[in-house]
Amino acid sequence: MITGRRCLDKAAVLSEAEMKSGDLPDPWRLCTVTQVEELKILIRMFPIWATGIVFSAVYAQMSTMFVEQGMLMDTTVGSFTIPPASLSTFDVISVICWVPIYDRIVVPIARKITGQERGFSVLQRMGIGLFISMLSMTAAALVEIKRLQLVKELGLAGEAVAVPLSIFWQIPQYMLVGASEVFTFIGQLEFFYEQSPDAMRSLCSALSLLTTSFGNYLSSFILTMVTYFTTTGGKPGWIPDNLNEGHLDYFFWLLAGLSFLNMLVYVFCANKYKQKKAS
Template sequence: MEQEMGEKMGGEVREGDQEKWVYDSSVDYKGRVPPRASTGVWKAALFIITIEFSERLSFFGLSTNLITYLTKVIQQDLKTAAKNVNYWSGVTTMMPLIGGFIADSYTGRFSMILLSSAIYLMGLGLLIMSRFIPSLKPCDPDRCQQPSKVHELTFFLAMYFISVATGGYKPCLESFGADQFDDDHPEERKKKMSYFNWWNFALCCGLVLGVTFVVYVQDYVSWGVADLILTIAMTITIIIFYFGKPFYRYRVPRGSPITPMLQVVVAAIKKRHLPYPSSPALLYEVPKPEKSHGRLLNHTENLRFLDKAAIIEGNEHLSADKKPSPWRLTTVTRVEELKLILNMVPIWLTSLAFGTCVAQTATFFIKQSSTMNRKIGHHFEIPPATIYTLTAIGMIIAVTLYDKVLVPFLRRTTGNERGISILQRIGFGMIFSVLSMAIAALVERKRLNIAHREMIQGGKNGPVDMSVFWLAPQFMLLGVGDAFTLVGLQEYFYDQVPDSMRSLGIAFYLSVMGVGNFLSSFLITLVNHITEKASGNSWFGKDLNTSRVDNFYWLLSAINGLNICVFVLLSRRYSYKTVQRGGGGGVDGRVGDEMETMA
């Protein structure tokens, strides 16, 4: 009945029905138009945030202590271990491009999340087997010189199972949560802006528990017991997520989003010799679609060559019962969707430098903490990876202050619904990455001086006499940067992609972190080669005390400083997505403000 109501209205929804039903192309779990009162918003998003909490608990519980496991249990040297961590992190954050594409095109987000849950549990199960089955257990470093190859193979197989599962989780969980808020409803749209902040708040809570409790169990109880805890937590939250099924709003996949973009390119090339029309109103557009079939985009002046794909030739007779070939004539909305993706490329590229800074938190930052005094009082010593908590604390404080204090103030000051634009938020966070790397370089230089005095001159072994909390500023500053740049990138890539590509949009954001990890590994290799050839002493030695990681931090700080200048120039020229809020097309399918006024 509700579906028939939407069809009869032909996209024109009365105000009373707008409050009762959700006409944003989503459906409820029975495939009908969702009722606004019983579906979506926070009552649905909380189920999704719950499973994200346990996924981040598992991910950070494993990833932050990964370099410790590789160096101490599998017995890899620092350079090899750092590269393996970066490769795994890079693959893990690139896999969402595949998972997001499949979800948007074929399976839908809910089904992809369930499939990824099964794969994640398989990975955790393999980890448990590698800890407890005698033939798969790691070799004790005190008893043998060579690590167990069988254990190493099983361990990496399990970790890459988790990578594949994360490839489905990350693009779908966050975008599925954002789907629960209607962009065309003023109150829900404001809640959606807060959603990305509180999503990251929950993410940080999972992170804090992962790098404190889980890492403590790994270091002082048993790696196997920690894996059992993560598996139980994941299983419980998957069940909770499934019970939220009646409350969710679902987006129906409509095939590959890549095909319409190829059609725009082909049509534009075929009509490359045609002159531009005197007015954008003369470009082809379908009549305003029903609410269940998407939204129309306004025409923009950039990348005008693509507009030729929407030019109507004299021999193309349009009628309601005969649609033109999309490989010859496409709509303005299709053209604008391709423009959105192309406009994102420079923003994506200038975000990569920030990703290389974030990559240091799971490698060199953690390794720094392992060489320092981690005692609290006389008897308690925190695990090296637990210091990562400070990043989450910095992010939690910054997100809370931003959402509850800064945004209301900035809304009143600027008149912008968001407070500041998305790109301004991203750029502001990038400043903190420069400061974090500069402070990290200064702290590492001080640590090296102490290590040289105590170990080389004094013959001392073990951690240097320097508190691990000297690392607090670099961790917390990067956490504050995350609250602005990473949350801003999430919102940017979800909001500015075409509506049919929102899982892929989150995947684009995650690929910033993935490519950032690969770039970090590439920089390590490049710098290692150059410094070793130039002076005979590489910046990356066998351990941290024979390395010059402080110089590497200065290099990252300089790269990010230059990158901010480029980002600011691009941001000032950027055009945001604009959606048509009213009006429809004429009989011949052409739309525009001018024709709308004449009608």
């Protein structure tokens, strides 16, 4: 990669013919040193950016599979019925709670340990968020295992009906997603703003939002592949129309595994990342 980036230096070197002619060089054929250095910065940032896509795929489950899971759980509290999608409110509550906790408690403690003014570096903050996102998928899988156990005990596998397991058991997975947002999404915005070329800060800040779009596409792709490979031979698959016949927990474990692998890749890329010199 280093050699590849050095090859870019040739884009700012005049050829012998151009030096002999004395004419102004074609800007489409010759770049300035600044342009070359800015491109190098973007290339260095790309692996860090790419690891945010898997995180966004995990985040997308909050409005998809979490809701599907909640629809087959007990949504009643007395005479009141709780819409499964409304539990995303706990994600918002988690973010609201974690922002002051991070600033007032986590940062001062981390500052004493690491000696850094911010407590954690931006890259460390993003890494912590990726780890928490893996825990959110683990929590979702454990809830689904318990739900399917009740399905088996009550003989409800052939019926698309809710089991007597309170939907409030989903709260931990929503809260963990919210906590991961505070670390990863905010860390991404800070990373792209600080590390991007000075003239491209607005564009690079928008790149952090692009991971959300790609994450949704990745989530759909994974779901399509899982459905294709698990329904061969007439099997109901992991995620059939009636989740009581499926194994949504396997899907959550798959995302937890992908999150773990993504975190390992991130740690490797973060350790290799060369910080941009302060402008």
